[in-house]
Amino acid sequence: xxxxxxxxxxxxxxxxxxxxxxxxxxxxxxxxxxxxxxxxxxxxxxxxxxxxxxxxxxxxxxxxxxxxxxxxxxxxxxxxxxxxxxxxxxxxxxxxxxxxxxxxxxxxxxxxxxxxxxxxxxxxxxxxxxxxxxxxxxxxxxxxxxxxxxxxxxxxxxxxxxxxxxxxxxxxxxxxxxxxxxxxxxxxxxxxxxxxxxxxxxxxxxxxxxxxxxxxxxxxxxxxxxxxxxxxxxxxxxxxxxxxxxxxxxxxxxxxxxxxxxxxxxxxxxxxxxxxxxxxxxxxxxxxxxxxxxxxxxxxxxxxxxxxxxxxxxxxxxxxxxxxxxxxxxxxxxxxxxxxxxxxxxxxxxxxxxxxxxxxxxxxxxxxxxxxxxxxxxxxxxxxxxxxxxxxxxxxxxxxxxxxxxxxxxxxxxxxxxxxx
Numbered sequence: 001x002x003x004x005x006x007x008x009x010x011x012x013x014x015x016x017x018x019x020x021x022x023x024x025x026x027x028x029x030x031x032x033x034x035x036x037x038x039x040x041x042x043x044x045x046x047x048x049x050x051x052x053x054x055x056x057x058x059x060x061x062x063x064x065x066x067x068x069x070x071x072x073x074x075x076x077x078x079x080x081x082x083x084x085x086x087x088x089x090x091x092x093x094x095x096x097x098x099x100x101x102x103x104x105x106x107x108x109x110x111x112x113x114x115x116x117x118x119x120x121x122x123x124x125x126x127x128x129x130x131x132x133x134x135x136x137x138x139x140x141x142x143x144x145x146x147x148x149x150x151x152x153x154x155x156x157x158x159x160x161x162x163x164x165x166x167x168x169x170x171x172x173x174x175x176x177x178x179x180x181x182x183x184x185x186x187x188x189x190x191x192x193x194x195x196x197x198x199x200x201x202x203x204x205x206x207x208x209x210x211x212x213x214x215x216x217x218x219x220x221x222x223x224x225x226x227x228x229x230x231x232x233x234x235x236x237x238x239x240x241x242x243x244x245x246x247x248x249x250x251x252x253x254x255x256x257x258x259x260x261x262x263x264x265x266x267x268x269x270x271x272x273x274x275x276x277x278x279x280x281x282x283x284x285x286x287x288x289x290x291x292x293x294x295x296x297x298x299x300x301x302x303x304x305x306x307x308x309x310x311x312x313x314x315x316x317x318x319x320x321x322x323x324x325x326x327x328x329x330x331x332x333x334x335x336x337x338x339x340x341x342x343x344x345x346x347x348x349x350x351x352x353x354x355x356x357x358x359x360x361x362x363x364x365x366x367x368x369x370x371x372x373x374x375x376x377x378x379x380x381x382x383x384x385x386x387x388x389x390x391x392x393x394x395x396x397x398x399x400x401x402x403x404x405x406x407x408x409x410x411x412x413x414x415x416x417x418x419x420x421x
Contacts (some may be wrong), residue, residue, distance in 0.1 A: 018361075046293065053216035056361050059273035060284075065283020074278050074349070079259040080181075093340045094234050094266035099261040100236035100336070101231075102254075103198075103290055109420040114304075114326045115187050118326040120316050125309050125330040126169040127202050135210045136168025137297035142232070146293050154351045158294055160211060161355025164342050166301060169195045170332035174325065177367055178331065181374045182323030191329050199231065199337070272339065276357055279349035290351075294358045296341050302366050304333040313381070332367060335360045362386050 067074050080087045137161045142150060150158065178188040204224055245254040277284070284291065309330040313323035338356040346352035 001163055003263050016229065034281055039355060045272055054336075056268055058158055058355075059270050060277045060361075063274045063277020063279075064284050066277040068285050069199075074281070077275065077278065077348075084119040086275070086343060089348060090229070090340075090341055091274055092268040092272045092275070093230055093336070093343075095264055096272060097230060098234040098238055099258060099265045099339070100262075101235045102241060102258065105257045111365040114320060115184075115190065117316055118187065118313065118322040119191055119194060121309060121312050121316070121318070122326040122330045123194060123198065125305060125312075126195065127206060129308065130305050130330070131167035131206045134297070134301050135163050135213075137168075137301050137398065138162035141297040142293070144329065149293065150290065154290070157346060157351025158290075158355045159351075160346060161338075161342050161352035162294070163207055163210050163336065164298060164345075165298070165356045167203060167210070168334040168341075169199065169203075170329060170334050174329045174332055177328040177371060178325035180371045181223075181324040181328065181378075182321065183328075184321040186297065187322050188325050188329070191326065191353075195334075196235075197327070199334070225344075230337060231346070235263060269336075273357065273360070276339070276343070276348055276353060277345075280354050280357075283349070283351075288330045290354070291361075294355050295362055298355075299362060302331055302362075303370075306370050317382055319375075319384040320378050321384050323381050324378070328367065328370060328374070331370065332363070335363060366383065 077086060077088060142158045142162070143155050147155070174188060174192060176184070177183075241257065242254060245257060249256075306327055309327035312322065313327055318326070335356060338359065339353065342350065342353040342356045
């Protein structure tokens, strides 16, 4: 759920990026409230996103209490299920995902060639390393280290959930993390566009390959149907909305639509979590320690992938404004999609769904610790060159030449967006 930054960020959201992008987003120092350039206030995380773990814990408490003490409610919700997909949860997921996809600008793919090195590093780790690493850690801890604590059936379900979560590259929260490390906004947008396209090509085959290697049954048809249901349908709706808004009202109309949708996306996220924990209430009350056990491989995976991506960026001398957001993008997961797929494939009351929700629970505190580390180690990386080829002015010239038009003389302004949940 991506929304425009609140008023506190107006200085950043109207930055003139016809100047080098490294200047457009000042470097945030380790101490709050300061920046090296002093030209603009450092980006800050949205209040809802900052306390996401708190909201998840509250949703867990409400859902578990309702599910445990009022069993008629999960029974009623179970009856509103079609092909293993809970209709109430599906509706809230659409409300949750649609505004996020509304932010995706596929024209950003034209800029891939301008920053190929960090894009290749992040994309390679996302699809060639991260899913397999998550699979290995999940098998090691859940199937081996915790074998005496977790039943065989739940072992299989937890591994499934971990693979579904670990193989889903983030396309939403990355806007928050990039802003907090003064990342290059144009690069972040390009990387998000690349991730969104590759999700449709590589995500399901990679996930199915790993699960089938462990003889975990997961029908291909259901997997692709789930991806189509929770990504293609809202994605096409979002593309249609973008085209209509820009044709009739431009970016101003699009931003007004985003502001209207903002409270609904937050409500939808919490509603989905409450419903999930209603289904999970009995299981969590009976085995609360499982939540902590699931978190072990997920936490190790997060820190390992970040360390790998950040180290490779450092070795290749990638400028900090690309290296930091690139490493954070490689680390974070698209937990909205993971939760939706786990629900449709295994059911809302399954161990797979619980594993993906544990990922939501730990996402914010871990990523904030990595943001802190990035800002503390900024001096390890070179600065972006002053004549960075990713500047909006040069892109305008090139695109105008391709279309045999005169380039615009007005400086282009790129809105900095931030995820609310």
